[in-house]
Amino acid sequence: xxxxxxxxxxxxxxxxxxxxxxxxxxxxxxxxxxxxxxxxxxxxxxxxxxxxxxxxxxxxxxxxxxxxxxxxxxxxxxxxxxxxxxxxxxxxxxxxxxxxxxxxxxxxxxxxxxxxxxxxxxxxxxxxxxxxxxxxxxxxxxxxxxxxxxxxxxxxxxxxxxxxxxxxxxxxxxxxxxxxxxxxxxxxxxxxxxxxxxxxxxxxxxxxxxxxxxxxxxxxxxxxxxxxxxxxxxxxxxxxxxxxxxxxxxxxxxxxxxxxxxxxxxxxxxxxxxxxxxxxxxxxxxxxxxxx
Amino acid sequence: xxxxxxxxxxxxxxxxxxxxxxxxxxxxxxxxxxxxxxxxxxxxxxxxxxxxxxxxxxxxxxxxxxxxxxxxxxxxxxxxxxxxxxxxxxxxxxxxxxxxxxxxxxxxxxxxxxxxxxxxxxxxxxxxxxxxxxxxxxxxxxxxxxxxxxxxxxxxxxxxxxxxxxxxxxxxxxxxxxxxxxxxxxxxxxxxxxxxxxx
Numbered sequence: 001x002x003x004x005x006x007x008x009x010x011x012x013x014x015x016x017x018x019x020x021x022x023x024x025x026x027x028x029x030x031x032x033x034x035x036x037x038x039x040x041x042x043x044x045x046x047x048x049x050x051x052x053x054x055x056x057x058x059x060x061x062x063x064x065x066x067x068x069x070x071x072x073x074x075x076x077x078x079x080x081x082x083x084x085x086x087x088x089x090x091x092x093x094x095x096x097x098x099x100x101x102x103x104x105x106x107x108x109x110x111x112x113x114x115x116x117x118x119x120x121x122x123x124x125x126x127x128x129x130x131x132x133x134x135x136x137x138x139x140x141x142x143x144x145x146x147x148x149x150x151x152x153x154x155x156x157x158x159x160x161x162x163x164x165x166x167x168x169x170x171x172x173x174x175x176x177x178x179x180x181x182x183x184x185x186x187x188x189x190x191x192x193x194x195x196x197x198x199x200x201x202x203x204x205x206x207x208x209x210x211x212x213x214x215x216x217x218x219x220x221x222x223x224x225x226x227x228x229x230x231x232x233x234x235x236x237x238x239x240x241x242x243x244x245x246x247x248x249x250x251x252x253x254x255x256x257x258x259x260x261x262x263x264x265x266x267x268x269x270x271x272x273x274x275x276x277x278x279x280x281x282x283x284x285x286x287x288x289x290x291x292x
Numbered sequence: 293x294x295x296x297x298x299x300x301x302x303x304x305x306x307x308x309x310x311x312x313x314x315x316x317x318x319x320x321x322x323x324x325x326x327x328x329x330x331x332x333x334x335x336x337x338x339x340x341x342x343x344x345x346x347x348x349x350x351x352x353x354x355x356x357x358x359x360x361x362x363x364x365x366x367x368x369x370x371x372x373x374x375x376x377x378x379x380x381x382x383x384x385x386x387x388x389x390x391x392x393x394x395x396x397x398x399x400x401x402x403x404x405x406x407x408x409x410x411x412x413x414x415x416x417x418x419x420x421x422x423x424x425x426x427x428x429x430x431x432x433x434x435x436x437x438x439x440x441x442x443x444x445x446x447x448x449x450x451x452x453x454x455x456x457x458x459x460x461x462x463x464x465x466x467x468x469x470x471x472x473x474x475x476x477x478x479x480x481x482x483x484x485x486x487x488x489x490x491x
């Protein structure tokens with residue numbers, strides 16, 4: 001049992017290290033494409049610096065960005081996985097170790113005293129979203145979420161009479177409001193329906209779908225594509241300094257909703273999309289899926 | 293669009309040459325200062341105690357940055373040197389420029405009307421460092437020369453850092469009243485209205 005705990009802990013630390021120095025391949029490729037199609041010199045210089053930064057970070061093992069994010073985990077836990085209620089303390093342990101070893105910037109602050117805990121753990125931090133699923137494996141998505149891009153998240157509780165038009169307008173408004181702040185080019189997650197909290201959670205979850213993977217629902221895939229084109233036609237560009245690419249992708253997730261509500265959650269993800277995904281088998285062996 | 297390589301401290305004449313859209317690489321000393329450095333320095337200035345500011349800021353580049361640092365032996369080493377969001381300093385930056393005659397402000401995300409006017413009046417420019425490109429910024433660091441006001445905590449302290457070929461930075465606000473961020477945003481707002489009308 002202690003072996004199992006040890007290997008899960010070291011697996012989580014590895015996931016956090018991989019995310020600190022890499023961005024997933026689909027993001028890298030989308031940034032490369034944005035660079036190739038750009039003809040605004042300021043935008044091109046920004047994209048070139050971003051691509052060089054990804055290369056330098058991978059080689060030198062210097063963190064991609066000095067904001068090493070809020071440690072966030074989305075976990076699908078198999079009901080037969082041998083470890084359950086201890087998972088939180090084990091992940092907290094891994095986060096403490098990763099914070100010293102990598103090193104990560106301590107980002108967990110008490111909102112009343114502004115005291116920094118110093119090790120990236122605290123009340124409800126790391127943030128863990130847990131879902132119970134059939135099977136004996138555990139699937140983990142780790143996200144190092146930067147403060148700048150989280151600050152431009154939005155929740156719109158629309159009147160249901162506004163419908164699809166209202167949803168599209170909300171997305172455009174959110175982008176104009178975000179402007180240079182979330183370190184664009186960004187990935188835009190849109191969560192529609194559910195409840196206020198669910199819409200925001202779905203918005204964040206939506207950003208995990210690969211950029212080259214369209215929505216499985218053709219109607220939604222069309223809306224994603226339309227919104228992406230419209231957002232980029234705003235001309236905000238990389239870092240909000242003008243240019244062709246403000247967003248690398250728009251991803252939609254949805255849930256059924258109350259008849260009187262139309263919640264729209266929007267999550268923005270900076271270009272430094274530090275995310276890793278792995279599957280642990282019931283012996284604690286980890287298979288890293290993302291990155292590369 | 294021109295490209296410049298400047299060594300700090302810079303003269304007013306050099307800064308007045310810069311136009312929005314120009315690209316600048318820096319050599320020499322840059323000094324970090326975010327929220328708390330602004331607050332403390334301006335408090336000292338208000339009390340007539342500018343002599344208590346530990347470095348001469350005239351002509352210098354002030355960088356909105358809270359670095360990741362670690363002491364290795366007797367020396368401070370920098371592991372993260374990317375920019376932080378400049379908007380937080382908007383309310384005080386024009387005063388800071390007036391009091392201390394810094395010529396370059398480096399950061400990300402842009403600044404607004406008050407700073408733009410201050411830069412025009414006193415001769416300063418805002419250089420946008422590509423947000424999140426901390427590894428590239430860190431590899432331009434030659435050494436930590438000094439650190440002051442460590443009691444503010446390492447991210448908020450005043451770090452005096454020697455850099456080589458620090459960049460690319462883009463001139464996003466120049467000393468002639470031009471602001472690339474507000475230009476881009478006001479165009480975007482117009483386009484957004486057109487787009488929304490067609491949904």
